Amino acid sequence: MQRREPVVDESGDIIKQIIISNGHELKGYSLVPDDKLKILKAVIDALLLEDVNVVVTTGGTGYAPSDVTVESLRGVMDREVEGFGDVFRAVSFADPKVGPASFLTKASAIIVRGKLVYMLPGSPDAVRLAMEKLIIPETPHLVYLANSS
Amino acid sequence: MQRREPVVDESGDIIKQIIISNGHELKGYSLVPDDKLKILKAVIDALLLEDVNVVVTTGGTGYAPSDVTVESLRGVMDREVEGFGDVFRAVSFADPKVGPASFLTKASAIIVRGKLVYMLPGSPDAVRLAMEKLIIPETPHLVYLANSS
Amino acid sequence: MQRREPVVDESGDIIKQIIISNGHELKGYSLVPDDKLKILKAVIDALLLEDVNVVVTTGGTGYAPSDVTVESLRGVMDREVEGFGDVFRAVSFADPKVGPASFLTKASAIIVRGKLVYMLPGSPDAVRLAMEKLIIPETPHLVYLANSS
Amino acid sequence: MQRREPVVDESGDIIKQIIISNGHELKGYSLVPDDKLKILKAVIDALLLEDVNVVVTTGGTGYAPSDVTVESLRGVMDREVEGFGDVFRAVSFADPKVGPASFLTKASAIIVRGKLVYMLPGSPDAVRLAMEKLIIPETPHLVYLANSS
Amino acid sequence: MQRREPVVDESGDIIKQIIISNGHELKGYSLVPDDKLKILKAVIDALLLEDVNVVVTTGGTGYAPSDVTVESLRGVMDREVEGFGDVFRAVSFADPKVGPASFLTKASAIIVRGKLVYMLPGSPDAVRLAMEKLIIPETPHLVYLANSS
Amino acid sequence: MQRREPVVDESGDIIKQIIISNGHELKGYSLVPDDKLKILKAVIDALLLEDVNVVVTTGGTGYAPSDVTVESLRGVMDREVEGFGDVFRAVSFADPKVGPASFLTKASAIIVRGKLVYMLPGSPDAVRLAMEKLIIPETPHLVYLANSS
Ligand SMILES: [Mg+2]
Ligand SMILES: [Mg+2]
Ligand SMILES: [Mg+2]
Ligand SMILES: [Mg+2]
Numbered sequence: 001m002q003r004r005e006p007v008v009d010e011s012g013d014i015i016k017q018i019i020i021s022n023g024h025e026l027k028g029y030s031l032v033p034d035d036k037l038k039i040l041k042a043v044i045d046a047l048l049l050e051d052v053n054v055v056v057t058t059g060g061t062g063y064a065p066s067d068v069t070v071e072s073l074r075g076v077m078d079r080e081v082e083g084f085g086d087v088f089r090a091v092s093f094a095d096p097k098v099g100p101a102s103f104l105t106k107a108s109a110i111i112v113r114g115k116l117v118y119m120l121p122g123s124p125d126a127v128r129l130a131m132e133k134l135i136i137p138e139t140p141h142l143v144y145l146a147n148s149s
Numbered sequence: 150m151q152r153r154e155p156v157v158d159e160s161g162d163i164i165k166q167i168i169i170s171n172g173h174e175l176k177g178y179s180l181v182p183d184d185k186l187k188i189l190k191a192v193i194d195a196l197l198l199e200d201v202n203v204v205v206t207t208g209g210t211g212y213a214p215s216d217v218t219v220e221s222l223r224g225v226m227d228r229e230v231e232g233f234g235d236v237f238r239a240v241s242f243a244d245p246k247v248g249p250a251s252f253l254t255k256a257s258a259i260i261v262r263g264k265l266v267y268m269l270p271g272s273p274d275a276v277r278l279a280m281e282k283l284i285i286p287e288t289p290h291l292v293y294l295a296n297s298s
Numbered sequence: 299m300q301r302r303e304p305v306v307d308e309s310g311d312i313i314k315q316i317i318i319s320n321g322h323e324l325k326g327y328s329l330v331p332d333d334k335l336k337i338l339k340a341v342i343d344a345l346l347l348e349d350v351n352v353v354v355t356t357g358g359t360g361y362a363p364s365d366v367t368v369e370s371l372r373g374v375m376d377r378e379v380e381g382f383g384d385v386f387r388a389v390s391f392a393d394p395k396v397g398p399a400s401f402l403t404k405a406s407a408i409i410v411r412g413k414l415v416y417m418l419p420g421s422p423d424a425v426r427l428a429m430e431k432l433i434i435p436e437t438p439h440l441v442y443l444a445n446s447s
Numbered sequence: 448m449q450r451r452e453p454v455v456d457e458s459g460d461i462i463k464q465i466i467i468s469n470g471h472e473l474k475g476y477s478l479v480p481d482d483k484l485k486i487l488k489a490v491i492d493a494l495l496l497e498d499v500n501v502v503v504t505t506g507g508t509g510y511a512p513s514d515v516t517v518e519s520l521r522g523v524m525d526r527e528v529e530g531f532g533d534v535f536r537a538v539s540f541a542d543p544k545v546g547p548a549s550f551l552t553k554a555s556a557i558i559v560r561g562k563l564v565y566m567l568p569g570s571p572d573a574v575r576l577a578m579e580k581l582i583i584p585e586t587p588h589l590v591y592l593a594n595s596s
Numbered sequence: 597m598q599r600r601e602p603v604v605d606e607s608g609d610i611i612k613q614i615i616i617s618n619g620h621e622l623k624g625y626s627l628v629p630d631d632k633l634k635i636l637k638a639v640i641d642a643l644l645l646e647d648v649n650v651v652v653t654t655g656g657t658g659y660a661p662s663d664v665t666v667e668s669l670r671g672v673m674d675r676e677v678e679g680f681g682d683v684f685r686a687v688s689f690a691d692p693k694v695g696p697a698s699f700l701t702k703a704s705a706i707i708v709r710g711k712l713v714y715m716l717p718g719s720p721d722a723v724r725l726a727m728e729k730l731i732i733p734e735t736p737h738l739v740y741l742a743n744s745s
Numbered sequence: 746m747q748r749r750e751p752v753v754d755e756s757g758d759i760i761k762q763i764i765i766s767n768g769h770e771l772k773g774y775s776l777v778p779d780d781k782l783k784i785l786k787a788v789i790d791a792l793l794l795e796d797v798n799v800v801v802t803t804g805g806t807g808y809a810p811s812d813v814t815v816e817s818l819r820g821v822m823d824r825e826v827e828g829f830g831d832v833f834r835a836v837s838f839a840d841p842k843v844g845p846a847s848f849l850t851k852a853s854a855i856i857v858r859g860k861l862v863y864m865l866p867g868s869p870d871a872v873r874l875a876m877e878k879l880i881i882p883e884t885p886h887l888v889y890l891a892n893s894s
Contacts, residue, residue, distance in 0.1 A: 037793050037858065040821060044786050063230065063260060064294045075820030076785060081361065086235035086384035087391055087401035093236055100286045103236035103258075104294075109401075111361060113782065137398045145362045145402075186560065189523060190491050197484050212379065212409060213443045224522030225487060235384035242385055249435045252385035252407075253443075262484065335644050335709065338672060342637050373671030374636060411633065510826065510856060511890045528659065533682035533831035534689055534699035540832055547882045550832035550854075551890075556699075558659060584696045592660045592700075677808065682831035683838055683848035705848075707808060733845045741809045741849075 007031060011058040011120075011127040018131040019056075027052050034060050036072040043073060047115050053143045054115065056135070059122035061105050069119050070106050077110035077117075081142070084109035084118070084134070091133050097125060114147040156180060160207040160269075160276040167280040168205075176201050183209050185221040192222060196264050202292045203264065205284070208271035210255050218268050219255050226259035226266075230291070233258035233267070233283070240282050246274060263296040305329060309356040309418075309425040316429040317354075325350050332358050334370040341371060345413050351441045352413065354433070357420035359403050367417050368404050375408035375415075379440070382407035382416070382432070389431050395423060412445040454478060458505040458567075458574040465578040466503075474499050481507050483519040490520060494562050500590045501562065503582070506569035508552050516566050517553045524557035524564075528589070531556035531565070531581070538580050544572060561594040603627060607654040607716075607723040614727040615652075623648050630656050632668040639669060643711050649739050650711065652731070655718035657701050665715050666702050673706035673713075677738070680705035680714070680730070687729050693721060710743040752776060756803040756865075756872040763876040764801075772797050779805050781817040788818060792860050798888045799860065801880070804867035806850050814864050815851045822855035822862075826887070829854035829863070829879070836878050842870060859892040 009031060019026050028046060032038040039060070046055045060069030074080065085108050092102035105121045107130065116139060120130045158180060168175050177195060181187040188209070195204045209218030223229065234257050241251035254270045256279065265288060269279045307329060317324050326344060330336040337358070344353045358367030372378065383406050390400035403419045405428065414437060418428045456478060466473050475493060479485040486507070493502045507516030521527065532555050539549035552568045554577065563586060567577045605627060615622050623645060626638040635656070642651045656665030670676065681704050688698035701717045703726065712735060716726045754776060764771050773791060777783040784805070791800045805814030819825065830853050837847035850866045852875065861884060865875045 036821070037789055040785070041789050041793060044782055044789065048782050048786060062294060063228065063291060064297045066297070072821075075822075076781070076817075077820075079361065081401065082383060082404045083387045083401040085231060086239075087387050087398070089232045089236050090239050090384075090388050090391060093239060100236070100283045101290070103230065103232040103283060104287060104291060106231045134398045134401060138402060141399070142361060142402060145360060148362045148364070185523070186491055186495050189487070190495060193484055193488050193491065197488060211443060212377065212440060213446045215446070221523075224524075225483070225519075226522075234380060235388075238381045238385050239388050242388060249385070249432045250439070252379065252381040252432060253436060253440060255380045334672070335640055338636070339640050339644060342633055342640065346633050346637060370672075373673075374632070374668075375671075509890060510824065510887060511893045513894070526659065528699065529681060529702045530685045530699040532827060533835075534685050534696070536828045536832050537682075537686050537689060537835050540835060547832070547879045548886070550826065550828040550879060551883060551887060553827045581696045581699060585700060588697070589659060589700060592658060595660045595662070675808065677848065678830060678851045679834045679848040683834050683845070686831075686835050686838060730845045730848060734849060737846070738808060738849060741807060744809045745811070 009058075010124045011122055014124055014127050015056050015058060015120075015131060018128070018136065022136050024054075025051075034066040034068055036068050039069055039072045040076065043117060044076070047112055047117070052115065054139055055117045056120060056131075057118070058120045058127050061107050061119055061121045063104060063106075070108050073110060073117060073119060074108070077112055079111045081109035081111060081116070088130055088134060091129060092126065095125075095129060111146050114143070116143060116146070158207075159273045160271055163273055163276050164205050164207060164269075164280060167277070167285065171285050173203075174200075183215040183217055185217050188218055188221045189225065192266060193225070196261055196266070201264065203288055204266045205269060205280075206267070207269045207276050210257070210268055210270045211253055212255075219257050222266060222268060223257070223259060226261055228260045230258035230260060230265070237279055237283060240278060241275065244274075244278060260295050263292070265292060265295070307356075308422050309420055312422055312425050313354050313356060313418075313429060316426070316434065320434050322352075323349075332364040332366055334366050337367055337370045338374070341415060342374070345410055345415070350413065352437055353415045354418060354429075355416070356418045356425050359405050359417055359419045361402060361404075368406050371408060371415060371417060372406070375410055377409045379407035379409060379414070386428055386432060389427060390424065393423075393427060409444050412441070414441060414444070456505075457571050458569055461571055461574050462503050462505060462567075462578060465575070465583065469583050471501075472498075481513040481515055483515050486516055486519045487523070490564060491523070494559055494564070499562065501586055502564045503567060503578075504565070505567045505574050508554050508566055508568045510551060510553075517555050520557060520564060520566060521555070524559055526558045528556035528558060528563070535577055535581060538576060539573065542572075542576060558593050561590070563590060563593070605654075606720050607718055610720055610723050611652050611654060611716075611727060614724070614732065618732050620650075621647075630662040630664055632664050635665055635668045636672070639713060640672070643708055643713070648711065650735055651713045652716060652727075653714070654716045654723050657703050657715055657717045659700060659702075666704050669706060669713060669715060670704070673708055675707045677705035677707060677712070684726055684730060687725060688722065691721075691725060707742050710739070712739060712742070754803075755869050756867055759869055759872050760801050760803060760865075760876060763873070763881065767881050769799075770796075779811040779813055781813050784814055784817045785821070788862060789821070792857055792862070797860065799884055800862045801865060801876075802863070803865045803872050806852050806864055806866045808849060808851075815853050818862060818864060819853070819855060822857055824856045826854035826856060826861070833875055833879060836874060837871065840870075840874060856891050859888070861888060861891070 016026055030042040032042045043055055046052050060067045088107045089102045092098040107120055109118045120127050179191040181191045192204055195201050209216045237256045238251045241247040257268045259266050269276050328340040330340045341353055344350050358365045386405045387400045390396040405418055407416045418425050463473055477489040479489045490502055493499050507514045535554045536549045539545040554567055556565045567574050628634040628638045639651055642648050656663045684703045685698045688694040703716055705714045716723050761771055775787040777787045788800055791797050805812045833852045834847045837843040852865055854863045865872050
């Protein structure tokens, strides 16, 4: 991405902050446009890093034609974490700031070679909710499971 | 459909009444049997009307062999609104008149060329719940998104 | 399965006890390892019994590589009961002993030739929750529907 | 379709002529643009006619973005006639006028409620080949099979 | 299967004879009706035998509603041998006794846990062709590949 | 890939030589192990280059567990060129050096954003056959089609 002005990525910053403040290590960060191949490249590059266990994306999970994050990444999954989307929507529905709008996201999680990729909506509130209520509490156990034998 | 006696379609009437009372225009109405080709014809005919943005069906979303609405229409979708079904079931579960029976519906929503097709259960209560709690509040925004560029 | 020591199958025992105490007949029981072909054999053998309407499995619904129950059995389904998984997760989420961990199960239900196969997690609490809150209340009606014409 | 000038549909004319000259009855004809919903409407309207057993389309089977016939119609099939495409390509490959270009078509056949829909390429030669070598010889038997019990 | 009269299974006999006359061991034989669950049971029981590497079925690969062999068994595959169907149809097409009728079969092959399942048509000629031209020559190598690491 | 000894990639060399000798420009070359993520990375990196229209891979199209090229790349396709595999197998079958072994390849072609990815077997003869008989003659037209509007 070529831009002159500084890019503000509030949701990305929230994800980074929550990862770090919960004692996990932040291994990298990448900002990509709504473009299937660029999304795939960024996530695959991250998954190829040996000490990366989890990738979190924000944005591109809605129903605008440009929202292609989930469609792009499902193609490389080994398994979908089928319940992530519906549990996230149930948690969002209970949040009075979201309510019925919760059905408008296809937030998802997939497993690729024992690593997790969470795909979160673009809004700062959604990202905070998903990180604090679901991802931070359950990811260590899920990564452990996905790599058990 | 050929019938001598007048057909009572209570759920269809509720949908029509809620559409109109919320300031939307009702463009048409069609009553079809549980028949894949007739369901497809009715919905495709509606989607071909230029000023139609949304189609709502009632009935045929359960698990009787004759319930084929969702199976018939998913084949023509561009995208599924993945969260509509689970959020509707969560809302239904919370309704004491439904409770656990909420898992017996495959109520769904799909996008076809920027237009929405909601597939609701046949019961008047389910239809009212879906229309009032989910469809009326969120559809204008969802149609806008699905047609953005 | 060949074992010298007695096998303890607490979750299986709970399922059996709840089936019987609710006035249903228990037709058989089988203990199989996390093995696609052995799971398939056990369930297909059960489905071939004329007076069996429902099969309930426990275990193998998580995200360890050895968890293959759902992946094994979906291949033979006629229809998925799409809402069973998300409603079960919503019920689990509301249980303070489960909470966010509810998204880690792919508990599912499928219909094969008018018969139901429920795939439940391996934990005794999960099994009790699913049986008491969802399966016992709704299965008679669902079996009736799936066999209606 | 609204056009002032007469439309020349050479391939459609060949199909009609071959149908009639082989003693079958021609029940209708429709000319539609490369548009998913219009293609679906035309084919579903034909399939709803009681005395129609077979629908043949020409065009839209290639790899231009506008070629959407096969993608549009597969969504409504009960079964794909899996071998039609590869046998047609093998026959085309053997034709010195086609040769390797034969791999550029996704000519297909599907069954919908015991009725056949053949999707042929747009070229007159391809249509003639498919009709004479495959469709005319085998369709009566295939329709019989698809409606046997 | 319960029958009073002796069952003649000419195609099954041809398969057995060709297996044995080519120096392979015949491990079992089973005759099942066109019934998804019974087909699955027979094939899974065979696949569970440790010294069985290959299962060959005959019949049920056409387009009558009762032809369900391929649809039944694909659900348990790990991988489809994608080219078996089209190469078999090409070989059949070249046989003057078959010709264009070759497109009417969905003869297929799948791999399940390193074991092969070939699904052949019901006609004695088709079975002989498939066994002699494709299965006998290539199966030892394919089994070796499917079990390599 | 880190190796001390020089790698011999005979099939890759044949592809390069045929591309160049037919007047096309060779834009890059990459040697990757049978590893889903590394295959994806190599191909996506190539597809992201603006002046690349075609990617050709060799190897990994068979039925060993390590053969994952096709399974890895199909997940990112916009469309499959459905006929490439069967036409390639028909051409291989006619080659007396291949014959029935032709059914053992899942050689494939996909379109990703108007660009072509051909996945060829690992053998030098197969690569030469595919390049000379199918890819060189038809790719310019196919690229043109895939980018038409
Ligand atoms: Mg478990
Ligand atoms: Mg065309
Ligand atoms: Mg047959
Ligand atoms: Mg190879």
